[in-house]
Amino acid sequence: MSILVQVHSILRWVLLVLLIFSIVRSFIGWIKHRELREGDAMLWLFTMICTHTTLLVGLILLFFGRFGILSSGLPEGVVLMKDSFYRFYWVEHPTAMILATIAITLGRGQVKKQITDPLKYKRAFWFFLVALLIILAMIPWPGREIVGRGLSINFPNPCRGFISFS
Ligand code: HEM
Numbered sequence: 001m002s003i004l005v006q007v008h009s010i011l012r013w014v015l016l017v018l019l020i021f022s023i024v025r026s027f028i029g030w031i032k033h034r035e036l037r038e039g040d041a042m043l044w045l046f047t048m049i050c051t052h053t054t055l056l057v058g059l060i061l062l063f064f065g066r067f068g069i070l071s072s073g074l075p076e077g078v079v080l081m082k083d084s085f086y087r088f089y090w091v092e093h094p095t096a097m098i099l100a101t102i103a104i105t106l107g108r109g110q111v112k113k114q115i116t117d118p119l120k121y122k123r124a125f126w127f128f129l130v131a132l133l134i135i136l137a138m139i140p141w142p143g144r145e146i147v148g149r150g151l152s153i154n155f156p157n158p159c160r161g162f163i164s165f166s
């Protein structure tokens with residue numbers, strides 16, 4: 001299962017890069033009153049697909065992961081909302097990330113709306129920006145007490161164990 005944690009962790013970086021590009025491109029499109037460009041619509045689509053994939057992996061981890069609701073359950077005597085580790089990984093992080101996923105999906109959905117292209121760019125900009133702020137706030141960054149995780153991702157190396165980027 002730790003492979004899925006690594007996939008989830010790597011997708012976080014891909015998602016952040018795609019989302020920041022989507023924000024910059026939608027802002028430029030809005031400010032310059034551009035016609036919607038195929039490349040921007042494609043970028044928004046890839047951002048949404050990456051988010052939905054991260055969400056799917058997150059859901060699997062939430063229910064079947066090493067601290068999963070169905071796989072391990074709450075340890076004896078632990079009260080969910082009083083335990084900052086389980087409250088974060090079972091409630092706060094999933095809820096916030098699902099809200100961010102909805103915002104990104106709505107942002108990408110502007111492509112199909114019957115509105116002017118500059119307005120599509122403007123609305124997409126605000127949906128993507130809100131999503132980015134939620135995601136940045138709810139990623140378990142290093143240094144966060146109890147829930148914090150490393151930035152690193154470990155690639156298995158059959159010769160010498162693991163190559164780690166820290
Ligand atoms: C969509 C945006 C999301 C991002 C950017 C994100 C990011 C992360 C990161 C960086 C970690 C730490 C991974 C590590 O240990 O290196 C993590 C862990 C986790 N995430 Fe997410 N996540 C997202 C969505 C979700 C969703 C929607 C859920 C559940 C519904 C979820 C459930 C989890 C769980 C359960 C863990 C802990 C896994 C474990 O250590 O076994 N995540 N997430």
